[in-house]
Amino acid sequence: MNNPELLGQYMIDAGNEFGPGTAYGNALIKCGETQKRIGTADRELIQTSAINFLTPLRNFIEGDYKTITKERKLLQNKRLDLDAAKTRLKKAKVAEARAASEQEVRITQSEFDRQAEITRLLLEGISSTHAHHLRCLNDFVEAQMTYYAQCYQYMLDLQKQLGSFPSTFLSNNNQSSSTPVPSVSASSVLASASASLPSVSNSVITSGFSELKASSGSRKARVLYDYDAANSSELSLLADEVITVYSVPGMDSDWLMGERGNQKGKVPITYLKLLN
Numbered sequence: 001m002n003n004p005e006l007l008g009q010y011m012i013d014a015g016n017e018f019g020p021g022t023a024y025g026n027a028l029i030k031c032g033e034t035q036k037r038i039g040t041a042d043r044e045l046i047q048t049s050a051i052n053f054l055t056p057l058r059n060f061i062e063g064d065y066k067t068i069t070k071e072r073k074l075l076q077n078k079r080l081d082l083d084a085a086k087t088r089l090k091k092a093k094v095a096e097a098r099a100a101s102e103q104e105v106r107i108t109q110s111e112f113d114r115q116a117e118i119t120r121l122l123l124e125g126i127s128s129t130h131a132h133h134l135r136c137l138n139d140f141v142e143a144q145m146t147y148y149a150q151c152y153q154y155m156l157d158l159q160k161q162l163g164s165f166p167s168t169f170l171s172n173n174n175q176s177s178s179t180p181v182p183s184v185s186a187s188s189v190l191a192s193a194s195a196s197l198p199s200v201s202n203s204v205i206t207s208g209f210s211e212l213k214a215s216s217g218s219r220k221a222r223v224l225y226d227y228d229a230a231n232s233s234e235l236s237l238l239a240d241e242v243i244t245v246y247s248v249p250g251m252d253s254d255w256l257m258g259e260r261g262n263q264k265g266k267v268p269i270t271y272l273k274l275l276n
Helices: 003-018 023-062 064-091 095-163 165-176 186-196 202-214
Strands: 218-223 242-246 255-260 263-268 272-274
Touching: 003 023, 023 064, 023 095, 064 095, 202 218, 202 255, 202 272
Parallel strands: none
Antiparallel strands: 218 242, 218 272, 242 255, 255 263
């Protein structure tokens, strides 16, 4: 199994554990089935690519290309032999030595010409090989286009199926519920929560930061949430730690400069609570 199929199987198993009759379990099963379909398409892409592109390319590299490389190297050696024979002919002074050198030059020239013709014919065949591999490359690109189009369609279908789950979930809940549950609106929850908590206006919350920005001093602040710095000019934060903050001229109104030991950098004020 490839990775998408393995993921799909895990999701289907998890969906069966939660229960196919539940909305979440059913959604997991749908997602798992889609992942397995993507895995099947992925396997088909790999098989098609291997047959239409990788195998012809490998056969060329391990076959014709090796032959061409070997023949070109042999041609180079024949040229070196011919050059050496010509050099010996130029240095020959005695008639017998010149006759022997001329005979050697004729032989090496013939061998060089024969090897040059062999190499030329092999190199001429490269153009047809290039045309063949260009067709193979086009087949590979078309296979990729088909694969991504299939995956896109699979995800569209999955998105449509999941889009109907909220209403299905509500109907399942209504059918499975044997006792009536009183309806509680969000507004009533907010109203009761507001009544039980002290009222704090935004002006009070932000006034401390405004005063800090207007002054040249520093304050201690407690970090409310973890924050990962987006770049080297910012300071990463951990929830509940206490750092020193102060304002720098020209800094954006939503940021302060924070210090923790030898580390310092910009920090967002929404992640901080000033301490008295």
